[in-house]
Amino acid sequence: MRFARTRRDPVEVNLTPLIDVVFLLLIFFMVSTTFETRQALELELPETTSGAAAEVSPVTLVVTAAGVYRLGERELTPAELASALAAEAEQAREHGLVVEADGRASHADVVRVLDQAGLQGIERVRIATTESRTGETISPQAETP
Template sequence: MRFPRSRRDPVEVNLTPLIDVVFLLLIFFMVSTTFETRQALELTLPESASGVAADVSPVTLAVTAQGVYRLQGRELSAAELGEALANEAEAAREAGLVIEADGRASHADVVRALDQASLLGIRQVRIATAQPASTQATSTQAETP
């Protein structure tokens, strides 16, 4: 006895909704992601008429008016500065260290940063300044003893 076999339609997966969802996620992440690696700090850089533009350094240490340090996007206290700077010391020895100190920052806070750099053997230290006529930041270069 022969039983008639019923033909089954082939199973298909419709990928159109999946592709739509993937594109929506891609657009969401592209719009919500910031592409700038440095976080903006409200620093008032001191002015310098004799400063010259320098190459961008991969290691930048910011000192705020409140005495808070920021290295590679991480906020640090004075006690944490030495260890965090030691982690970035190799790159700073090769390309130099840029210190962006707020014009209202305490002299002691800037000296503490310079002292830590000297202890770690970072000899090429630049201090960021602003040109008097514009707000474009430059940096002056100094060798630490």
């Protein structure tokens, strides 16, 4: 006796719901992930109505427009900056460091000075500016904590 065989359809897994779930998980993790945040210097700029000069600090670092650093009478390259600032670090910790940056100096050169000052433990850093009419130095305009 011969029995009639029922024809079976091949078994298939429907991937559409699986793909939908994977995409939803992907979107969830993309939205909820925190991305790299930039570190920034938080400066509280003092308000002043008169540009009074501040006390002169014995440690003044000058940043020229060409990216050359000058500490005292010595001209420094970026590679020499760390060692030269380390030699003056004790006095700068006590009296503070004044950074005189040229208006055309690159932002990276000034940040490099601030970064090296932080590595040396110098907490009082003042950024000096000049008045364009009289050329008189007004310091500090900004002080980092």
